[in-house]
Amino acid sequence: MNKKHAAAAAALLVPAVAVAAVLLARSHGGTEEQAHRPQPRSSPVSPSASPSPAPTDEPYAPEGPVLGVKLDNAAAARPHTGLEQADVVHVERVEAGISRFLAVYASGLPDVVGPVRSARETDLELLAQYDDPVLAYSGAQSKLKPYINRAPLRPVPPEQLPGAYFRGTDRPIPHNLYLRPERVTDAAPELAGMDAASLYETGEAPAGGRKTGERTVEMPAASFTFDWSAERRGWEVSMDGTPATSGGTRLAPPTVVIQETTIRKGGFGDRWGNNSPFTETVGSGDATVLRDGRAYAAEWDRPTEADRTVFTTPDGEPMPVAEGQVWVVYVPRG
Numbered sequence: 001m002n003k004k005h006a007a008a009a010a011a012l013l014v015p016a017v018a019v020a021a022v023l024l025a026r027s028h029g030g031t032e033e034q035a036h037r038p039q040p041r042s043s044p045v046s047p048s049a050s051p052s053p054a055p056t057d058e059p060y061a062p063e064g065p066v067l068g069v070k071l072d073n074a075a076a077a078r079p080h081t082g083l084e085q086a087d088v089v090h091v092e093r094v095e096a097g098i099s100r101f102l103a104v105y106a107s108g109l110p111d112v113v114g115p116v117r118s119a120r121e122t123d124l125e126l127l128a129q130y131d132d133p134v135l136a137y138s139g140a141q142s143k144l145k146p147y148i149n150r151a152p153l154r155p156v157p158p159e160q161l162p163g164a165y166f167r168g169t170d171r172p173i174p175h176n177l178y179l180r181p182e183r184v185t186d187a188a189p190e191l192a193g194m195d196a197a198s199l200y201e202t203g204e205a206p207a208g209g210r211k212t213g214e215r216t217v218e219m220p221a222a223s224f225t226f227d228w229s230a231e232r233r234g235w236e237v238s239m240d241g242t243p244a245t246s247g248g249t250r251l252a253p254p255t256v257v258i259q260e261t262t263i264r265k266g267g268f269g270d271r272w273g274n275n276s277p278f279t280e281t282v283g284s285g286d287a288t289v290l291r292d293g294r295a296y297a298a299e300w301d302r303p304t305e306a307d308r309t310v311f312t313t314p315d316g317e318p319m320p321v322a323e324g325q326v327w328v329v330y331v332p333r334g
Contacts, residue, residue: 064106064131064132064194064195064196065131065132065133065134065188065190065191065194066087066104066105066106066127066130066131066132066133066134066194066196066199067104067105067106067109067133067134067136067181067184067191067194068102068103068104068105068123068127068130068133068134068135068136068153069082069086069102069103069105069113069114069116069135069136069137069179069181070100070101070102070116070117070118070119070120070123070135070136070137070138071083071100071101071102071103071113071114071115071116071117072100072114072115072116072117072174072175073098073099073100073101073222073239074098074175075240076171076172076175077115077117077171077175078239078242078244078245079244079245079246080101080114080115080244080245080246081110081112081113081114081115081178081246081247082103082110082111082112082113082114082181082246082247083101083103083113083246083247083251084246084247084249084251084325085105085108085109085110085247086103086104086105086325087104087105087106087107087196087198087199087325087326088103088104088106088199088200088325088326088327088328089101089102089103089104089253089325089326089327089328090102090103090104090126090328090330091224091327091328091329091330092120092122092123092126092279092330093219093220093222093263093277093279093330094120094276094277095269095274095275095276095277096220096221096274097219097220097221097222098219098221098222099219099221099222099224100117100120102123102126102127104127104130104133104199105181105194106130106194106196106199107194107195107196107198108194108195109181109182109185109191109192109194110181110247111180111181111182112178112179112180112181113136113178113179113181114168114176114177114178114179115168115171115174115175115176115177115178116136116137116138116165116177116178116179117137117138117139117174117177118137118138118139118140118141119135119137119139119140119144119148119155120140120144120266120268120276121144121147121266121267121268121276121278122266122277122278122279122281123135123137124147124148124151124153125280125281125282125305126279126281127151127153128151128152128153128305128306129281129302129305129306129307129308129309130199130308132154132190133152133153133154134153134154134155134156134184134188134191135148135153135154135155135156136156136157136164136179136181136184137155137157138157138158138165138174138177139157140157141268141269141276143267143268144268152305152306154188156184156187156188158177161183161184161187163183164179164180164181164183164184165177165178165179165180166178166180198321198323198326199308199326200311200320200321200326201310201318201320201321202320202321202322202323203318203320204320205291205292205294205296205320205322206296206313206317206319208296209292209294209295209296210294210295210296211293211294212228212290212293212294212295213227213228213293214226214227214228215235215256215258215288215290215295217258217329217331222239222240223239223240223241224237224238224239224329225237225238225239225241226238226256226290226327228290228293229252230293232252233254233292233322234252234253234254234324235252235253235254235255235256235290235327236250236251236252237250237251237252237253237327253324253325253326253327254291254321254322254323254324254325254326255289255290255291255321255322255324255325255326255327256289256290256291256326256327256329257287257288257289257290257298257300257311257321257326257327257328257329258287258288258289258290258329258331259285259287259300259309259328259329259330259331260285260286260287260331260332260333260334261279261280261281261283261285261330261331261332261333262279262280262283262332262333263277263278263279263280263330263331263332264277264278264280265277265278266278279330281302281309281330282302282303282304282305282307283302284299284300284301284302285299285300285333286298286299286300286333286334287299287300287311289311289319289321291321291322292322296313296319297313297314298311298312298313298314298319299311299312299313299314299319300312
């Protein structure tokens with residue numbers, strides 16, 4: 001189980017001039033006032049004064065801070081910037097059947113990431129598995145904001161760090177908001193030293209698997225196709241039938257996980273009355289792991305919010321991912 005800060009995040013509307021002090025206080029255990037804020041839905045594990053090495057039978061769980069950035073994925077938001085440098089790309093279904101990304105950075109930060117969009121209820125549970133996560137996003141449904149404040153993460157929307165965000169000129173609002181991650185490290189300096197080798201266990205693929213050259217995942221109003229490229233040792237991504245690029249490069253993650261879970265009606269919606277679905281990432285279920293040109297049957301398990309998601313083979317052995325970027329695409333249980 002990973003260790004996390006139990007103190008709640010600072011209020012969303014703190015003045016920009018005070019945010020650095022607030023975030024730094026949070027990273028060192030928080031103030032007395034923060035310690036008395038309501039706790040998250042499931043309390044994270046508090047840090048111990050002298051942590052001991054994890055037992056050898058504990059699941060792989062590298063520690064360290066991460067930066068999560070909520071990204072737009074409408075056609076007008078493409079191509080993305082900085083997505084190719086994410087360690088993990090979580091692909092979520094949101095209202096009206098469209099998709100958005102939660103990109104997680106753990107081994108390094110790009111100069112610019114975007115376009116940045118609003119947070120969702122799913123993001124809070126999903127990010128709770130990471131150590132001391134910082135969440136960059138732009139806006140949230142008003143009723144969701146108290147939940148963001150109580151979640152075991154540090155929110156940094158534009159109203160807290162206005163200097164970290166800027167509007168591009170090559171596309172219309174709201175698809176043109178970008179983040180400079182180095183400005184986030186001014187307030188959360190430990191992010192500058194991130195060096196996690198991988199957020200999941202890496203290693204050689206197990207025996208078996210089914211030779212697979214292509215896999216498509218359909219959502220109500222979005223589609224993703226992953227085509228194996230032996231030359232690039234990755235799955236070239238197409239979105240809605242169009243090759244997906246970021247930073248001038250075709251996206252080609254070495255590993256794609258198709259994770260079957262419950263996607264149900266959420267507790268929040270948009271201004272037009274569309275419900276924002278909630279993707280359950282705590283629990284267990286089936287998954288398919290695409291790597292090395294093959295598809296492997298797998299299972300996933302995450303007992304609590306504070307636990308990392310672990311992937312295993314059907315017989316309970318570890319299901320490692322390949323070195324490099326991992327995409328996790330959430331689909332309804334089959």
